[in-house]
Each structure stands twice: as structure tokens, then as C-alpha cells.
Amino acid sequence: MPQLRLFAELAGHDDRVWQVSWDKTGTRLATCSGDKSARVWAPVAGSSFFDAPGTAIAPSTGDSARTSASWQCLDTIDNAHKRTVRSVCFEPGSQTTLATASFDGTTAIWAQEDGSYECVATLEGHENEAKSVAWSPGGQLLATCGRDKSVWIWEATGEGDFDCISVLMEHTQDVKAVVWHPSQELLVSFSYDDSIRVWQDDDDDWYCAAVLSGHSSTVWGGAFSHDGRFLASVSDDRTVRIWAEQKKEAQSDGFYYRPEVSYQCVSVVPESVHARAIYSVAWSAPADGAPLGFVATGCGDNSVRVFSATGDDKVELELAAEVQNAHGLSDINCVQWNPQHPRWLATAGDDAIVRIWYLE
Amino acid sequence: MNITQKINDAPLVYEVESLERRIQATDLDDSHADPIDRDEVYELIRNINDPEHPLTLEQLHVTNREHVFVADSASHVLVEFTPTIPHCSMATLIGLCIRVRLLRSLPERFKVDIRVRSGTHQSEAQVNKQLNDKERVAAALENTYLLDVVNQCLATAA
Numbered sequence: 001m002p003q004l005r006l007f008a009e010l011a012g013h014d015d016r017v018w019q020v021s022w023d024k025t026g027t028r029l030a031t032c033s034g035d036k037s038a039r040v041w042a043p044v045a046g047s048s049f050f051d052a053p054g055t056a057i058a059p060s061t062g063d064s065a066r067t068s069a070s071w072q073c074l075d076t077i078d079n080a081h082k083r084t085v086r087s088v089c090f091e092p093g094s095q096t097t098l099a100t101a102s103f104d105g106t107t108a109i110w111a112q113e114d115g116s117y118e119c120v121a122t123l124e125g126h127e128n129e130a131k132s133v134a135w136s137p138g139g140q141l142l143a144t145c146g147r148d149k150s151v152w153i154w155e156a157t158g159e160g161d162f163d164c165i166s167v168l169m170e171h172t173q174d175v176k177a178v179v180w181h182p183s184q185e186l187l188v189s190f191s192y193d194d195s196i197r198v199w200q201d202d203d204d205d206w207y208c209a210a211v212l213s214g215h216s217s218t219v220w221g222g223a224f225s226h227d228g229r230f231l232a233s234v235s236d237d238r239t240v241r242i243w244a245e246q247k248k249e250a251q252s253d254g255f256y257y258r259p260e261v262s263y264q265c266v267s268v269v270p271e272s273v274h275a276r277a278i279y280s281v282a283w284s285a286p287a288d289g290a291p292l293g294f295v296a297t298g299c300g301d302n303s304v305r306v307f308s309a310t311g312d313d314k315v316e317l318e319l320a321a322e323v324q325n326a327h328g329l330s331d332i333n334c335v336q337w338n339p340q341h342p343r344w345l346a347t348a349g350d351d352a353i354v355r356i357w358y359l360e
Numbered sequence: 361m362n363i364t365q366k367i368n369d370a371p372l373v374y375e376v377e378s379l380e381r382r383i384q385a386t387d388l389d390d391s392h393a394d395p396i397d398r399d400e401v402y403e404l405i406r407n408i409n410d411p412e413h414p415l416t417l418e419q420l421h422v423t424n425r426e427h428v429f430v431a432d433s434a435s436h437v438l439v440e441f442t443p444t445i446p447h448c449s450m451a452t453l454i455g456l457c458i459r460v461r462l463l464r465s466l467p468e469r470f471k472v473d474i475r476v477r478s479g480t481h482q483s484e485a486q487v488n489k490q491l492n493d494k495e496r497v498a499a500a501l502e503n504t505y506l507l508d509v510v511n512q513c514l515a516t517a518a
Contacts (some may be wrong), residue, residue: 016498034498061483083502086495103499129499147499176495192493218493236493276471300471300494329435329469331494 006055010066010354017348023090028342032085040075050341087132092139101133120160132177145175166206177221190219223283234278241267276300284337298332325352381410395432407517440477455491457513
């Protein structure tokens with residue numbers, strides 16, 4: 001059975017870490033926290049760290065945690081926001097531009113100028129807490145969502161300017177997270193209303209193309225498979241669901257039609273596997289023994305779990321590795337696979353620590 | 361929130377029980393770890409003040425010792441509380457006060473679930489969902505007005 005081995009700990013945040021996000025090259029990691037800051041970290045040796053990471057370490061506990069010598073904190077954006085920074089992501093193709101979304105309701109764009117991060121744009125519009133920000137893979141679009149039940153789509157117009165091109169108001173409760181499809185212009189949102197919505201655009205007009213129902217409580221987040229064929233979602237109902245897109249004939253009402261997509265739930269990890277709410281899921285690139293890659297989950301029961309994904313139309317998830325108390329006795333808020341270095345996983349917890357693991 | 365107009369202006373007030381725990385030999389033995397039990401958790405929350413009356417949650421029978429469930433070895437606490445009336449709009453605030461009190465007092469290892477006692481509130485499912493959503497709780501605790509109200513309710517509990 002494979003094992004997750006810990007190779008680095010990143011200590012510095014003063015409060016729970018909500019999210020981690022790799023840049024496209026997999027050599028920088030952005031993190032955000034209840035301490036109102038965002039941080040950017042990197043291995044000291046750059047990408048060669050992933051080939052020669054040194055020896056595995058044991059997780060430290062409490063105040064004894066120190067940032068491992070093999071990693072460094074490159075930048076700290078202190079007081080990035082007036083309240084908790086809930087979400088962070090890099091601009092695709094950039095190692096120095098990032099977006100942060102905060103409980104203060106704003107989304108900020110940060111760019112490095114003369115060695116330090118400056119706020120180059122503030123996206124305002126959400127009535128209260130913004131909960132997630134995601135940059136489209138091509139970099140032209142940015143999606144945000146929040147407590148006000150809305151999903152906003154912003155277009156980068158160059159020179160740090162963003163125009164809101166759509167406000168989507170169909171969820172009936174807070175929207176917890178937004179995720180883009182890896183190759184199509186398709187956005188997915190996950191909500192406290194227990195549903196998942198898929199959004200598409202029709203000539204710059206965004207509309208809801210599918211509603212995925214099945215979870216029986218808050219859906220905290222989701223992740224697409226590497227090829228974009230499948231979507232994994234995780235929930236307060238303690239299940240992981242895998243959804244597959246079903247091809248549907250376009251239906252015309254005579255004047256014009258908006259193509260709908262339909263998703264079917266093809267696999268469920270039952271509630272017996274996770275003991276409390278599942279807050280995060282990540283889906284890796286294909287790997288030996290797991291042609292569909294590995295699905296990692298971060299759970300309120302303090303465990304990080306990794307499932308191998310196999311199958312063709314129906315996806316089978318098999319528990320491949322589990323680390324109990326991966327962040328001491330704290331909830332795991334986020335898990336993210338490195339996009340370039342297979343089997344490397346970053347995790348964040350309520351213990352204010354970020355950990356870097358390798359799946360052996 | 362309009363505090364002057366009370367949701368329930370004439371609640372029943374109950375006698376409080378005296379909670380005297382007999383001292384056991386192991387209590388004085390520092391080498392013996394005392395598990396956290398129901399009495400200890402109840403002691404933390406019984407004197408929380410009601411948001412709209414100068415009375416404790418215990419006096420109103422909002423909290424009840426029998427409705428506190430503690431599994432020390434599993435690091436789990438469940439508190440069920442009973443709103444004084446089934447449409448009580450203070451229910452989430454009361455639940456938040458209980459959660460904050462336990463958050464500040466119990467060791468961090470504990471996972472805490474706070475629920476309305478089954479059948480005692482018309483929006484039971486919504487109240488329970490909100491009280492157990494860590495993100496909503498975190499956001500609520502950054503709201504200085506709300507935090508002031510919570511702290512006032514907790515002032516009597518310490």
C-alpha cells in the first residue's frame with residue numbers, strides 16, 4: 001500500500017490556513033489564512049527539490065513547528081484584507097501575480113513590483129464574504145463567489161483592469177467554491193444549498209447549463225479529473241461523488257437554443273469512509289496503477305486520504321493511503337496536487353501549518 | 361437586532377440544580393489524567409446568559425445536563441439545546457454562544473457539534489446547519505457587533 005511521506009512543513013501563518021494554490025510550474029505555493037495575510041513559498045532548491053527532497057520527517061506539533069530548511073517563505077502580504085483571506089490563486093502562467101478573496105467582500109489582484117507585492121486591482125461587488133476565487137486556465141476570466149449566493153465572472157481587460165461580465169444568482173444559499181474546467185470555458189460552483197451548478201457561456205452571456213443534485217448537505221468543493229471528463233465533489237454529508245458528463249442532443253425551441261449539459265453521478269465514496277465534513281478534494285494527473293490519477297481529500301476528521309482512480313465510464317475509487325492527524329488534531333481545509341511534479345501534495349489545516357507530502 | 365422587543369417576553373424560569381460533584385481520590389493525583397466529562401462541559405455552559413433576559417440558559421432550561429454528550433477518548437462533544445419557543449429567532453445566537461464558550465475553554469482536540477434538540481424549533485435543520493458550518497462561524501466571529509453580543513452573554517459564564 002502506498003504511503004504519504006512528509007517532506008516539508010511551512011510555518012508562519014498565525015491562524016488557520018484556508019487554502020493553498022500551486023503556480024503552473026509547481027515551484028511556488030500561495031497560501032491564505034484567517035490571519036488576514038497571504039504568503040508565497042518556494043523550495044530553496046527550486047524544482048530540483050522534488051527530485052531530491054532529502055529524508056522524510058515526522059509532523060511537528062503545536063508551537064514547535066518551524067519552516068523546513070528546504071523551503072522558504074518568499075513573500076508575505078500582511079493585512080492583505082480587513083478580514084480572513086479565504087481563497088488564493090495564481091494567475092495562470094505567472095509566478096508573481098495572484099488573486100485573493102476575503103470575508104471583507106473584496107477580491108484583490110496582487111503583482112510583484114520592485115520586489116514586493118502591490119495591490120493592482122480590487123474587485124468589489126459581493127455584498128459580504130467572498131469565499132472563493134478561480135482564474136480560468138487561459139487567464140482571461142476570473143470567477144468569484146460568496147455568501148450573497150452569487151457567482152461573478154470578471155474579464156481581464158489588460159493593465160490590471162477587470163470588468164464584471166456576469167452576475168449569476170441562481171444558487172439559493174452561499175456559494176462555497178468555484179472551479180474552472182481544465183480545457184473548456186465551463187465554470188462549476190458548489191453551494192451550501194447542497195447543489196452544484198455548471199455554467200457555460202453563449203456569446204458572452206453566461207447561463208446555468210446543469211444542476212447536479214445528490215449531496216444531502218453543503219457541497220464544500222470539487223475538482224476535475226486531468227482530462228476534464230469527470231468531476232469530483234465533496235460535502236458535509238461525508239461523501240465524495242464523481243460526476244461524468246453525458247452527451248445530450250441540442251434542443252431547439254425554434255428561435256435559439258442554449259446547449260445544456262447533463263452530468264450523472266457515476267461513483268460515490270460512502271459516508272462510512274470519512275468521519276466528518278470533507279472540505280477539499282484534488283485530482284492528480286494519471287499515474288502508474290491509477291490511469292485516472294489520484295483523488296485526495298481533506299477532512300474535518302483530521303485525516304488526509306488518497307484514492308486511486310481507475311475505470312473508463314464508471315470510475316472506481318479505492319483508498320490507497322491515509323494519514324490520520326495529518327495536521328495534528330486539526331481539520332484539513334485544503335489539499336492540492338502539484339501540477340508538474342506528480343505525487344507531490346500540499347495540505348493546509350486549522351493548525352496554521354502547510355505540509356508538503358510525497359505519495360510513495 | 362431589536363433587543364427592546366423581546367421574542368419571548370415571559371419565559372418560564374426554573375430552579376437551578378446544584379451541581380456538586382463528589383471529589384474523588386484521583387482528582388488530587390496529578391499523575392492521573394482526568395477525562396473531560398458531561399459535568400465539566402455542562403459547568404462551562406450553564407451560566408451563559410440568555411440574549412434577551414437577565415437569566416442563565418440553565419434557568420430557562422435551554423441547556424440541560426442530560427443533553428450534553430461527551431466522548432473524551434474520541435475528543436467529541438455534542439450539546440443539544442432547547443429554545444424556549446419553537447420560532448425563537450435567537451436560536452442561532454444562543455448556539456453560537458455555546459460554541460464560542462466551548463471553543464475558548466475546551467482543549468483544541470475536541471470536535472464540537474451544537475444542535476437544537478430534535479422537535480423544539482421550527483427551523484431546526486437550518487439552525488443546525490448554520491451552527492455547524494465552520495466557515496459561517498469563522499465569519500460570524502469577525503463581526504464585531506455580533507462578537508460583542510456573544511461576549512455579553514458569556515460574561516456571566518466565566
